[in-house]
Amino acid sequence: MHPADLLQQSIDRTRSVAVVGLDPRPALLPPALAAGARETETDPNRAVAAAFLGFNRGILDAIAGRCCAVKPQAACYEAYGMAGWRALADTVAYARSLGIPVIVDGKRNDIGSTAEHYAQALGGGAPGLDGAPLAGLGADWSTVNGYLGSDGVAPFLKSGAGAFVLVRTSNPSSAELQDLPLDGGGTVAEAMARLVANWGAERRGVCGLSAVGAVVGATWPHQARAMRALMPDTIFLVPGYGAQGGSAADALAGRRSDGRGVVVNSSRGIIGAWQGKGGDWRDAVRAALDVMNRELAM
Amino acid sequence: MHPADLLQQSIDRTRSVAVVGLDPRPALLPPALAAGARETETDPNRAVAAAFLGFNRGILDAIAGRCCAVKPQAACYEAYGMAGWRALADTVAYARSLGIPVIVDGKRNDIGSTAEHYAQALGGGAPGLDGAPLAGLGADWSTVNGYLGSDGVAPFLKSGAGAFVLVRTSNPSSAELQDLPLDGGGTVAEAMARLVANWGAERRGVCGLSAVGAVVGATWPHQARAMRALMPDTIFLVPGYGAQGGSAADALAGRRSDGRGVVVNSSRGIIGAWQGKGGDWRDAVRAALDVMNRELAM
Numbered sequence: 001m002h003p004a005d006l007l008q009q010s011i012d013r014t015r016s017v018a019v020v021g022l023d024p025r026p027a028l029l030p031p032a033l034a035a036g037a038r039e040t041e042t043d044p045n046r047a048v049a050a051a052f053l054g055f056n057r058g059i060l061d062a063i064a065g066r067c068c069a070v071k072p073q074a075a076c077y078e079a080y081g082m083a084g085w086r087a088l089a090d091t092v093a094y095a096r097s098l099g100i101p102v103i104v105d106g107k108r109n110d111i112g113s114t115a116e117h118y119a120q121a122l123g124g125g126a127p128g129l130d131g132a133p134l135a136g137l138g139a140d141w142s143t144v145n146g147y148l149g150s151d152g153v154a155p156f157l158k159s160g161a162g163a164f165v166l167v168r169t170s171n172p173s174s175a176e177l178q179d180l181p182l183d184g185g186g187t188v189a190e191a192m193a194r195l196v197a198n199w200g201a202e203r204r205g206v207c208g209l210s211a212v213g214a215v216v217g218a219t220w221p222h223q224a225r226a227m228r229a230l231m232p233d234t235i236f237l238v239p240g241y242g243a244q245g246g247s248a249a250d251a252l253a254g255r256r257s258d259g260r261g262v263v264v265n266s267s268r269g270i271i272g273a274w275q276g277k278g279g280d281w282r283d284a285v286r287a288a289l290d291v292m293n294r295e296l297a298m
Numbered sequence: 299m300h301p302a303d304l305l306q307q308s309i310d311r312t313r314s315v316a317v318v319g320l321d322p323r324p325a326l327l328p329p330a331l332a333a334g335a336r337e338t339e340t341d342p343n344r345a346v347a348a349a350f351l352g353f354n355r356g357i358l359d360a361i362a363g364r365c366c367a368v369k370p371q372a373a374c375y376e377a378y379g380m381a382g383w384r385a386l387a388d389t390v391a392y393a394r395s396l397g398i399p400v401i402v403d404g405k406r407n408d409i410g411s412t413a414e415h416y417a418q419a420l421g422g423g424a425p426g427l428d429g430a431p432l433a434g435l436g437a438d439w440s441t442v443n444g445y446l447g448s449d450g451v452a453p454f455l456k457s458g459a460g461a462f463v464l465v466r467t468s469n470p471s472s473a474e475l476q477d478l479p480l481d482g483g484g485t486v487a488e489a490m491a492r493l494v495a496n497w498g499a500e501r502r503g504v505c506g507l508s509a510v511g512a513v514v515g516a517t518w519p520h521q522a523r524a525m526r527a528l529m530p531d532t533i534f535l536v537p538g539y540g541a542q543g544g545s546a547a548d549a550l551a552g553r554r555s556d557g558r559g560v561v562v563n564s565s566r567g568i569i570g571a572w573q574g575k576g577g578d579w580r581d582a583v584r585a586a587l588d589v590m591n592r593e594l595a596m
Contacts, residue, residue, distance in 0.1 A: 023412070025411070025415075026425055026426065026427050026429070029427075034427050037427065038427050038428075044426040044427070044430075044432050045426075045432055047426065047427050048424075048426055048427055048432075051427060073408075073412055073415075075406075075408055075412045075413070075415035075416045075419065076412070076415050078383075078415065078416065078419040079415040079416075079418045079419045079423075079424035079434070080419075080424060080432070081383060081384075081387060081419070081433075081434075081435075082380035082381070082383040082384045082387070083380070084419075085376075085379060085380040085383050086379075086380045089379060089380070107406070107407050107408055107443070108373075108405070109405050109407075109443055110371075110373055110405055111467070111469040112469070113323070114321070114371055114373045114374070115373070117323075117371075117373035117374050117376065117377040118373045118376065118377075120377045121373065121376040121377045121378075121379070121382075125377075126346075126377035126378060127324055128324065128342040128343075128345065128346055129324050129327075129332050129335065129336050129342070129345050129346055129349060130336075131324070132342075134342050134343055134346075134378070135379075136377070136379075137379075145405070145407055145443045145445055146445075146475070147443055147444075147445045147464055147467075147475060147476070148464070148467050148469055148471065148472055148475075149469070149471030149472050149473070149474035149475055149476070150471040150474060151469040151470060151471040151472070152467075152469070152471070166445060166446070169409070169445075169446050169450075170409075171409040171410070171446055171447070171449040171450070172449060173446065173447030173448040173449040173450070174446055174447050174449070175447065176447035176448060176493060177444070177445060177447055177486070177489060177490060177493065178445070178447070180480055180481075180486070180489055181480065181481040181482075182478055182479065182480055182481060183478075183479040183480060183481050183482075184479075188475070188478070188486055191475060191478055192475060195474060195475065
């Protein structure tokens with residue numbers, strides 16, 4: 001299915017535009033989970049990976065049907081080498097088995113055949129020694145850094161998966177480059193937005209939205225509205241809600257007039273919601289997501 | 299050792315500014331190596347990974363002492379999942395055991411703790427379940443995409459490894475964003491160059507060069523000279539020599555007046571040099587590097 005249709009159908013089915021960021025870190029693990037992994041795995045990288053997978057499975061069971069997608073952060077898994085990579089692959093597979101669309105957040109970028117290899121890793125798989133394709137992660141969407149231009153984005157789109165291109169990120173120093181004014185008007189981020197709109201123009205799904213999305217931070221709501229004018233059919237993946245200071249109104253500022261076109265990520269605010277609370281940690285995760293959904297149901 | 303000093307000492311010792319790109323692909327493997335891996339490994343991802351590692355070891359044995367660094371391309375390994383990641387780790391370790399500095403080309407980018415995780419994966423390692431650090435890849439340098447500004451680059455520098463930031467890439471479409479003229483003068487790439495110079499100003503080694511390098515493509519020699527004026531103490535990692543059309547003179551256009559500050563990458567031109575030739579494939583790889591070194595000894 002076209003990646004925009006997949007995401008829109010998930011939004012319609014779950015009545016949620018929330019994306020839960022699966023960014024596990026040792027300090028975020030429920031202590032019993034960490035202790036269990038330490039007992040069963042002697043290799044320290046595998047112990048972390050086993051704990052991450054157990055954590056993610058618990059989260060996914062708790063949130064299935066209540067969010068439109070999940071977004072594993074590749075860095076958290078890569079930091080634990082091959083064991084971490086396997087935990088990422090198993091997490092993606094488990095989310096998909098529950099019918100939850102998966103956005104792998106890797107911010108990959110390169111050109112030509114190298115970018116194709118990244119797309120193969122994230123999506124459908126690379127060729128084996130006999131040329132036949134092997135299995136990749138099977139992500140429905142990924143995040144991509146567009147600094148290299150069309151050559152750096154096109155290979156990610158060939159695979160059939162969607163790509164959210166970084167346009168205006170949520171961090172304070174993003175302005176150093178992204179807000180620079182261009183000769184002739186607009187900013188660097190707005191130039192990136194125009195490229196995103198062009199790349200997506202021929203790649204709309206049945207729902208009318210495009211397979212080329214944009215990362216537009218919740219910390220810049222006034223820019224989100226300007227961005228919407230430049231990218232009318234683009235799904236915005238909005239980071240910065242909650243922990244980074246963006247409100248629900250900020251996060252939704254870039255919505256289209258029909259209410260579509262925005263999904264909002266929260267990571268620590270959901271997966272760390274059990275910290276400092278009693279009871280089952282999965283209940284606290286689910287409750288935090290329910291609060292987020294209510295806030296976003298404006 | 300400071301990463302610029304490590305690289306400069308390697309240049310002085312080998313009398314070479316050549317960086318050999320370790321970008322293995324099934325189609326680039328000597329047939330006997332591929333056949334051997336297919337026989338000994340039943341899992342198809344592991345078979346590719348075993349063949350890649352055998353290929354890289356052969357290359358590294360052939361080129362040790364004749365190039366200043368090697369640059370494995372992360373995408374080529376990631377495309378084969380956890381088996382590929384292990385081949386990357388084993389390749390980095392083998393290169394270091396031969397005394398060859400390693401630049402892991404991953405073009406990673408993110409902010410805060412997420413960027414730290416990437417730096418841990420590439421460099422010294424992430425914390426385990428008990429908080430003690432585990433082993434990372436141990437790269438001496440990595441490549442980083444600076445679109446997110448200082449927040450996105452600083453975590454890569456905390457680790458002590460060097461970071462080559464993408465400034466002006468070698469691909470045709472790089473102009474779409476990187477050449478846009480800014481209000482007040484200069485281009486987007488030149489603004490990135492100024493950021494790189496600032497990030498590196500306090501991070502010079504004994505040799506006077508900085509731990510923050512810049513990727514400046516050989517396909518734009520006139521820009522390389524302008525870039526040098528903006529980044530006087532920055533090492534340029536130059537892609538695009540050979541296969542992408544840049545000549546030796548183009549590749550060296552950004553050198554400082556003392557002849558320092560440029561390293562030149564070639565991937566397919568070296569590791570694929572055996573194709574269509576008789577004799578031992580390693581001899582052809584070594585001979586191609588010797589030709590490159592002669593061309594660059596201007």
